[in-house]
Amino acid sequence: MSLAQWSITVLWIGLTLYVLLAGADFGGGFWDLFAGGTHRGRPQRDLIEHSIGPVWEANHVWLIFVIVLLWTAFPTVFAAVMSTLYIPLTLAALGIIARGAAFAFRKASDQLGQQRLFGAAFALSSVLTPFFLGTVAGGIASGRVPLGLAAGNLLTSWWNPTSVLAGTLAVGAAAYLAATYLCADARREVEHQLAEAFRRRALVTGLVLGAVALGGIAVLHADAPQLFDGLTHRALPLVISSGIAGVASLLLVLRRRYLLVRITAALAVTAVVWGWALAQYPYLLPPPARANITIAAGAANPDVLWATLIALAAGAALLIPSLLWLFMLFQRSQHGVKTP
Amino acid sequence: MIAAAASPIDLFAARQQMGISLGWHIILACLGVGMPALTLFVEWRGWRTGEPAYQLLARRWAKAMGVLFAVGAVSGTILSFEMGLLWPAMMSRYGQVIGLPFAMEGIAFFIEAIFLGIYLYAWDRLPPRQHLLSGIPIVLAGVASAFFVVTANAWMNQPRGFDLTNGTVTAVDPWAAMFNPATPPQTIHMLLAAFMVSGFVIASVYAVALLRGRRDRYHRLGFLVSFTAAAVITPVQIAVGDYAARFLASYQTTKLAAIEGVYHTGSHIPLTVAGVPIGEQLRYGLEIPNGLSLLVGYSPNTLIIGLDRVPVADRPPVGIVHLSFDVMVGLGFGLLVLGLWLGVSWWRRRELPRSPWFLRTASLSGIAACCALEAGWVTTEVGRQPWIVWGQMRTADAVNPAPGLLTGLVAVLVVYLVMTIGTVYVLRRMARYHQLAAPQEVDAELGGAW
Numbered sequence: 001m002s003l004a005q006w007s008i009t010v011l012w013i014g015l016t017l018y019v020l021l022a023g024a025d026f027g028g029g030f031w032d033l034f035a036g037g038t039h040r041g042r043p044q045r046d047l048i049e050h051s052i053g054p055v056w057e058a059n060h061v062w063l064i065f066v067i068v069l070l071w072t073a074f075p076t077v078f079a080a081v082m083s084t085l086y087i088p089l090t091l092a093a094l095g096i097i098a099r100g101a102a103f104a105f106r107k108a109s110d111q112l113g114q115q116r117l118f119g120a121a122f123a124l125s126s127v128l129t130p131f132f133l134g135t136v137a138g139g140i141a142s143g144r145v146p147l148g149l150a151a152g153n154l155l156t157s158w159w160n161p162t163s164v165l166a167g168t169l170a171v172g173a174a175a176y177l178a179a180t181y182l183c184a185d186a187r188r189e190v191e192h193q194l195a196e197a198f199r200r201r202a203l204v205t206g207l208v209l210g211a212v213a214l215g216g217i218a219v220l221h222a223d224a225p226q227l228f229d230g231l232t233h234r235a236l237p238l239v240i241s242s243g244i245a246g247v248a249s250l251l252l253v254l255r256r257r258y259l260l261v262r263i264t265a266a267l268a269v270t271a272v273v274w275g276w277a278l279a280q281y282p283y284l285l286p287p288p289a290r291a292n293i294t295i296a297a298g299a300a301n302p303d304v305l306w307a308t309l310i311a312l313a314a315g316a317a318l319l320i321p322s323l324l325w326l327f328m329l330f331q332r333s334q335h336g337v338k339t340p
Numbered sequence: 341m342i343a344a345a346a347s348p349i350d351l352f353a354a355r356q357q358m359g360i361s362l363g364w365h366i367i368l369a370c371l372g373v374g375m376p377a378l379t380l381f382v383e384w385r386g387w388r389t390g391e392p393a394y395q396l397l398a399r400r401w402a403k404a405m406g407v408l409f410a411v412g413a414v415s416g417t418i419l420s421f422e423m424g425l426l427w428p429a430m431m432s433r434y435g436q437v438i439g440l441p442f443a444m445e446g447i448a449f450f451i452e453a454i455f456l457g458i459y460l461y462a463w464d465r466l467p468p469r470q471h472l473l474s475g476i477p478i479v480l481a482g483v484a485s486a487f488f489v490v491t492a493n494a495w496m497n498q499p500r501g502f503d504l505t506n507g508t509v510t511a512v513d514p515w516a517a518m519f520n521p522a523t524p525p526q527t528i529h530m531l532l533a534a535f536m537v538s539g540f541v542i543a544s545v546y547a548v549a550l551l552r553g554r555r556d557r558y559h560r561l562g563f564l565v566s567f568t569a570a571a572v573i574t575p576v577q578i579a580v581g582d583y584a585a586r587f588l589a590s591y592q593t594t595k596l597a598a599i600e601g602v603y604h605t606g607s608h609i610p611l612t613v614a615g616v617p618i619g620e621q622l623r624y625g626l627e628i629p630n631g632l633s634l635l636v637g638y639s640p641n642t643l644i645i646g647l648d649r650v651p652v653a654d655r656p657p658v659g660i661v662h663l664s665f666d667v668m669v670g671l672g673f674g675l676l677v678l679g680l681w682l683g684v685s686w687w688r689r690r691e692l693p694r695s696p697w698f699l700r701t702a703s704l705s706g707i708a709a710c711c712a713l714e715a716g717w718v719t720t721e722v723g724r725q726p727w728i729v730w731g732q733m734r735t736a737d738a739v740n741p742a743p744g745l746l747t748g749l750v751a752v753l754v755v756y757l758v759m760t761i762g763t764v765y766v767l768r769r770m771a772r773y774h775q776l777a778a779p780q781e782v783d784a785e786l787g788g789a790w
């Protein structure tokens with residue numbers, strides 16, 4: 001593999017982790033939004049808050065990682081994406097602010113009115129942010145972002161059938177991941193009613209997500225033939241794996257195997273993220289955009305790629321044990337320990 | 341809708357948006373660097389002495405830190421978006437040159453986030469010694485990430501480590517870019533500023549409580565620890581500031597000329613305090629004869645390069661740069677005097693100064709430190725204009741040509757206004773009702789996460 005390929009692979013790993021981890025956090029917000037009235041929804045909201053609380057900042061850092069690596073390793077592509085997709089990315093950025101701040105504020109407020117206000121801001125932005133990020137992915141994948149500064153259409157580059165499909169899938173995947181993760185969290189906390197509630201949600205979202213994905217095939221066929229071609233040829237094994245993992249997840253949820261379903265649900269989503277990459281390989285900004293660009297052509301100077309990859313490898317040596325410790329501490333369920 | 345070129349309004353909007361979001365984040369970032377060290381210090385004292393006041397301080401500061409960190413994390417993310425949303429031409433050409441420190445900053449920030457999560461969540465789940473140790477990576481990573489980010493800003497002042505052929509970067513030495521000549525003065529100055537801001541901001545909260553008659557050990561310690569830390573750093577910061585200014589005299593003469601309002605190159609240049617630029621002269625200021633020449637080269641014969649060496653189009657706006665520099669220096673010396681006041685009183689009587697004016701002034705020290713921080717930042721950023729990358733790329737050429745940046749500015753203004761109100765409100769409530777939890781904490785009996 002070339003240095004450029006290594007770089008995009010590392011970037012894509014970061015993107016996958018962002019989708020899986022932060023996606024689930026966004027999904028938590030989705031379920032917060034649909035948890036029902038203040039009183040009835042309280043137990044669900046508490047569970048969501050407890051599950052997200054200590055980890056969402058760490059999960060969120062993967063996005064920064066992706067952005068920084070994109071501008072370092074593929075600077076012209078970064079500039080093209082950010083300038084053409086200025087509108088959805090600004091909206092996503094504002095959504096990220098609103099979500100993070102509102103979550104922190106809600107946790108730290110004790111009055112019902114404020115909790116409602118901050119809670120609504122948190123939940124709403126949790127749904128809108130992944131949608132806009134999804135439209136960005138759709139715009140790139142359907143070849144609507146050309147190289148150059150704001151060289152693409154500022155509206156139709158992200159407001160088009162493929163983008164709307166990708167946005168919907170992003171929201172759906174987030175909700176689905178969160179529902180499956182929350183099943184296990186609820187069961188660990190011996191909240192059987194909650195576990196059942198999230199089980200129902202996981203089943204419904206799983207089915208809806210599958211249906212949207214199937215319908216999406218038609219959308220892509222009409223709107224993004226090149227992407228469709230990639231997905232049905234080179235990336236076909238991954239697309240099929242995603243389908244299998246999706247069906248397996250549904251069966252596992254039905255049988256209440258909540259820990260296994262975490263793996264299969266994550267696999268189903270991962271396969272889509274890598275399927276997209278494979279479908280548009282070797283392009284970073286694929287045609288039909290006139291000024292399209294490949295991974296090799298868009299890569300930064302090799303000295304930069306070397307330095308960055310080495311720095312990241314050194315960083316990973318520090319990060320991985322730290323992350324493992326974090327997750328281990330939190331996964332241990334400890335009852336009766338009160339933080340004053 | 342296809343972009344043409346950025347209108348002057350959009351350029352203005354982009355600069356304001358970047359300014360507002362950076363100016364907002366810089367305070368949070370400083371608290372994120374400084375507060376963990378102070379919190380760990382009081383936790384350590386509490387552990388060693390068993391004194392409840394210290395232990396309580398550690399808990400309270402940690403909680404506030406949690407809220408500030410959460411808000412700082414998102415306000416920092418926005419900046420990485422804005423680098424591309426607002427300045428894509430700069431990133432397109434130079435993104436790879438300054439990418440390395442940002443990648444490292446990402447790792448440092450990640451470590452900070454992880455250990456902050458552990459530190460806040462596991463307070464009662466880890467033995468005290470382990471818990472204290474779990475806080476150390478927060479301090480180190482905070483300092484490291486501030487260092488990395490500021491190296492990139494230093495590079496914008498002293499761009500190094502790349503070859504340019506026909507507007508395309510050909511060879512890159514990312515290490516040379518990172519360790520450019522402006523890196524030492526800028527990073528040291530920034531890190532010390534972070535500790536000063538943190539110390540004085542916390543101190544001013546406790547000064548208000550002391551003024552209101554809450555003179556118990558908890559409040560006195562809270563004030564003394566934070567204020568002393570900041571006061572001790574202040575004279576060091578003034579010396580480093582002098583070094584940073586002298587650095588400009590050799591490396592970025594135009595910026596120094598704008599800071600001091602020197603229009604004409606020459607020796608025996610006076611130091612002008614305050615004043616407004618009218619024509620090619622600072623008027624109505626207090627002039628200290630030979631002052632600047634003496635400060636820069638310790639001799640009145642020292643030659644100072646004036647703005648006349650560069651075309652008018654390449655000059656930064658003198659008025660704002662000069663004024664903000666004076667505000668920074670003035671506030672810095674004011675804080676120095678305040679620290680000396682406490683020092684003298686403590687040396688003579690082991691007690692806070694008797695005059696209520698001490699605490700009244702100290703309760704403003706946090707705001708003063710933040711204003712000095714902002715003023716210093718305006719000095720260095722506006723003093724670099726009209727360049728975004730000094731001598732290489734103009735700010736006007738770096739901006740996103742997409743129309744409608746003004747709308748983005750309005751949206752950002754609204755969101756930041758709401759976020760400011762929310763942060764202040766929540767922190768005030770947390771100070772009053774201590775059972776409220778920080779966002780990373782998991783209260784009660786549930787303890788799950790994915």
